[in-house]
Amino acid sequence: MRHYFIVNPAAGRKDSTQMICDILNNSSIQTDAEVLITQKPRDAVRIVKDICLKNPNPKRFWACGGDGTLGEVLTGMIGQSNCTLSCVPCGSGNDYVKYYGGVSSFFSLENQLNAVSTPVDVMRVGERYSINMINFGLDSVAAASMQRIKRYPIIGGKNAYYTGTAIAFFTAMTNHCKVYADGKLMNPKGTLLLCTVACGQYIGGQFLAAPKSINDDGLLDVCLVKPVGRLKAAPLISVYKAGEHLDSDRLKDLVVYQRAKEVRLETGKKWQITLDGDQLEIDGSATIEVVPKAVNFMVPFGAKKPQ
Numbered sequence: 001m002r003h004y005f006i007v008n009p010a011a012g013r014k015d016s017t018q019m020i021c022d023i024l025n026n027s028s029i030q031t032d033a034e035v036l037i038t039q040k041p042r043d044a045v046r047i048v049k050d051i052c053l054k055n056p057n058p059k060r061f062w063a064c065g066g067d068g069t070l071g072e073v074l075t076g077m078i079g080q081s082n083c084t085l086s087c088v089p090c091g092s093g094n095d096y097v098k099y100y101g102g103v104s105s106f107f108s109l110e111n112q113l114n115a116v117s118t119p120v121d122v123m124r125v126g127e128r129y130s131i132n133m134i135n136f137g138l139d140s141v142a143a144a145s146m147q148r149i150k151r152y153p154i155i156g157g158k159n160a161y162y163t164g165t166a167i168a169f170f171t172a173m174t175n176h177c178k179v180y181a182d183g184k185l186m187n188p189k190g191t192l193l194l195c196t197v198a199c200g201q202y203i204g205g206q207f208l209a210a211p212k213s214i215n216d217d218g219l220l221d222v223c224l225v226k227p228v229g230r231l232k233a234a235p236l237i238s239v240y241k242a243g244e245h246l247d248s249d250r251l252k253d254l255v256v257y258q259r260a261k262e263v264r265l266e267t268g269k270k271w272q273i274t275l276d277g278d279q280l281e282i283d284g285s286a287t288i289e290v291v292p293k294a295v296n297f298m299v300p301f302g303a304k305k306p307q
Contacts, residue, residue, distance in 0.1 A: 005020050060086055119297075
């Protein structure tokens, strides 16, 4: 089997290329591995598609970066045969792997080489795919800000999402967008603070936004939060971070939760939504569909799946 390590040098706080090379040096797969460096956004999609065209044999793609890199490699793999997806989490948030207990198992090459191939669901918006979470409203503004400041000292790195959220608190508290889950309107007033559509569970590095999500059940977890004033919103961040917002009495009048196969959003204008941390502009509306068990994800030995 051929191993392709797709490295995004712009992911995370520093370029991880040398770290990936060090991991491979003297490893059992060194002679069967290639390290390929992306040069620009969406480059990983092109690289993976080109490899699939040239090599019909079994192969394993290793996405070395953050959730955005994972989503790009995934997009290149869709519709291809004889390939599996692995992750070396080198990004700022590394949210998808938190579904399996965190990053530690994913940094062990031994555990990775003893991984179990597991079919998992993904999400589709037009020709774009997402494996972890699609979000819009305050979260999307926070994610865009996070990308801009992720390599700054103190406010970047693991604190980047907090900084992005603080910025969004002044610019995106009320957003005009209707959200339909399997045809049912979730917000009759047509406004929201934020909305997440998930296959994974975490966002922003530490926020358990979709605590009930299962990544192979053929359903999307949709959580919409209605607009609320800044003074009331600030104390609720800790509840959201802990994943307690779906069952909280304090939030029962603010949170709308539903599971669905399809989510449609209507804004009537151009708007930014976020797919695994990457921005996508929509023109008035968009449809998010679940694609059940679309990719074989390699779950490392020792990783934990939610009960």
